[in-house]
Amino acid sequence: MGSSEKTFRVGLVAPGTRMPPELARRAEALAQKAYGGRVSLHFHPQCFRHAGHFAGEDHERIEALVEVANDPAMDAVWFARGGYGACRVAEYAIPRMTEAAGAKAWLGYSDAGFLLAGLHRAGFGRVAHGPMPVDLIREGGEQAFLRGLGWLVDGDKRALEPSLLKDGLPEDGRAMAFNLTILSQLLGTGLEPDFTGRVLMLEDVGEYMYRVDRYFFHVTQNAAVRRCAGIRLGRCSAVPKNDPDFVLTEEEVARFWCERAGIAYLGRADIGHDSDNRVVPFA
Amino acid sequence: MGSSEKTFRVGLVAPGTRMPPELARRAEALAQKAYGGRVSLHFHPQCFRHAGHFAGEDHERIEALVEVANDPAMDAVWFARGGYGACRVAEYAIPRMTEAAGAKAWLGYSDAGFLLAGLHRAGFGRVAHGPMPVDLIREGGEQAFLRGLGWLVDGDKRALEPSLLKDGLPEDGRAMAFNLTILSQLLGTGLEPDFTGRVLMLEDVGEYMYRVDRYFFHVTQNAAVRRCAGIRLGRCSAVPKNDPDFVLTEEEVARFWCERAGIAYLGRADIGHDSDNRVVPFA
Numbered sequence: 001m002g003s004s005e006k007t008f009r010v011g012l013v014a015p016g017t018r019m020p021p022e023l024a025r026r027a028e029a030l031a032q033k034a035y036g037g038r039v040s041l042h043f044h045p046q047c048f049r050h051a052g053h054f055a056g057e058d059h060e061r062i063e064a065l066v067e068v069a070n071d072p073a074m075d076a077v078w079f080a081r082g083g084y085g086a087c088r089v090a091e092y093a094i095p096r097m098t099e100a101a102g103a104k105a106w107l108g109y110s111d112a113g114f115l116l117a118g119l120h121r122a123g124f125g126r127v128a129h130g131p132m133p134v135d136l137i138r139e140g141g142e143q144a145f146l147r148g149l150g151w152l153v154d155g156d157k158r159a160l161e162p163s164l165l166k167d168g169l170p171e172d173g174r175a176m177a178f179n180l181t182i183l184s185q186l187l188g189t190g191l192e193p194d195f196t197g198r199v200l201m202l203e204d205v206g207e208y209m210y211r212v213d214r215y216f217f218h219v220t221q222n223a224a225v226r227r228c229a230g231i232r233l234g235r236c237s238a239v240p241k242n243d244p245d246f247v248l249t250e251e252e253v254a255r256f257w258c259e260r261a262g263i264a265y266l267g268r269a270d271i272g273h274d275s276d277n278r279v280v281p282f283a
Numbered sequence: 284m285g286s287s288e289k290t291f292r293v294g295l296v297a298p299g300t301r302m303p304p305e306l307a308r309r310a311e312a313l314a315q316k317a318y319g320g321r322v323s324l325h326f327h328p329q330c331f332r333h334a335g336h337f338a339g340e341d342h343e344r345i346e347a348l349v350e351v352a353n354d355p356a357m358d359a360v361w362f363a364r365g366g367y368g369a370c371r372v373a374e375y376a377i378p379r380m381t382e383a384a385g386a387k388a389w390l391g392y393s394d395a396g397f398l399l400a401g402l403h404r405a406g407f408g409r410v411a412h413g414p415m416p417v418d419l420i421r422e423g424g425e426q427a428f429l430r431g432l433g434w435l436v437d438g439d440k441r442a443l444e445p446s447l448l449k450d451g452l453p454e455d456g457r458a459m460a461f462n463l464t465i466l467s468q469l470l471g472t473g474l475e476p477d478f479t480g481r482v483l484m485l486e487d488v489g490e491y492m493y494r495v496d497r498y499f500f501h502v503t504q505n506a507a508v509r510r511c512a513g514i515r516l517g518r519c520s521a522v523p524k525n526d527p528d529f530v531l532t533e534e535e536v537a538r539f540w541c542e543r544a545g546i547a548y549l550g551r552a553d554i555g556h557d558s559d560n561r562v563v564p565f566a
Contacts, residue, residue: 052527052528052529052530053492053493053525053527053528053529053530084493084497088500184467184501185467187470187501188471188504188505188506188507189500189501189504189505190504210336213367213371214370214468215468217472218467218468218469218470218471218472221374221471221473223471242336244335245335245336246335247334
């Protein structure tokens, strides 16, 4: 690496739940090992704050997000982790963001989907659903971390969800991805993006199958969602045991509701709350 | 009781989860004890069916609901229990209902809220949120059961949620009540009722406080909900322990989101997943 090469600076915030500092240190060391001085991670101190459930009070999370978003020294904003809380800050933070924020690449998933949706609605062109530094707690998490970072820094197309590639090249503007629960909870709010013509990829974690079924009812019976090009089902992991057994699998549930709603069911998507989670740009 | 007095016939169906037959027998015995021959309960055999999670397959639950709804011999329809599944039948059953169905009194809560909402949207004038026979499993459940039956049979105003009474008399057409989760999951679907000018009473059970917070985000950020006259908070029971502690109570959560949305917070409502659950007519 030549010393003339500009360092790619990634700003990190936690709009929901707190990030353990030791995980941030691991992320920094891993980025250093993989990229040397070409990439630097900048965890905003807000990531480590405590306020009940949240990584700091609402106003602290709003201020940190706006600060990192608008900082011209940062090339990208990476959500350090999800948890819960982005829906409390999005409405206030997004309107305060400048062109510097709109020019950055943005990456995250799970609860951060509230922000991905709201940013896309606000016209941000480089928003993507994909791995976060918190994935380092998972088995194989380094792989997920480096996949996310590779997309942020170099737009690495090997990071992309495979159905987004045609003849080995990415097709832009085709998809959106969300946690199913988060999508359900942002429909009808000021964060709802335009689904028209998009392939909608949906994953979930830790939800009973009867809830997955109910979320699919809610999402597929929505007129705005019905303008999408189709649904792909990501992984539904850590599903608690239903008593009695729900009988239907998550794919049967997805097919059932898509058929009922007249939405094309397009098969599986390689996304989920796991280390294999691929990147889905909304652009 | 004179033999000339007409028997009030209550038809029971289970659009979601199965009812244990022994609970139905207890309900029948209790109605007999309280009303003699003046009231009779008619559990449709569908209540006792098994199909995975549900009290029979979707088509069986749809047929049973339509049959009881349209039966001119029945004076009321009482949902035997909630669970999960009403959202799978409502869309097909409601359009098949006749004037005989619209003339009946309807009562239930929890998952049955999907149907209460859809029936009200379809113009049914005697729909109410309140106790169901399954409440007999609760401590003090007989009281809840008899309160529900008292409203169905005689429109007993002592069964009503207290804020609905003015000078001891019920004020009609003022309120609606829902389980918070169910309300969230029907917004934007074909079951969404008109909230304009209504006091919206919301209760929940078994949800983490961060989810109650997220549901309140979803519900209060909805333009249709914002046309309501205000929100009253019922009981949120069996809330699993949040780790870390959520700090905010359910009432603080409700006040926070109401204030943010410009919806009047009107105080508590005497409804919940418990034996004290009062009746809230939507009429």
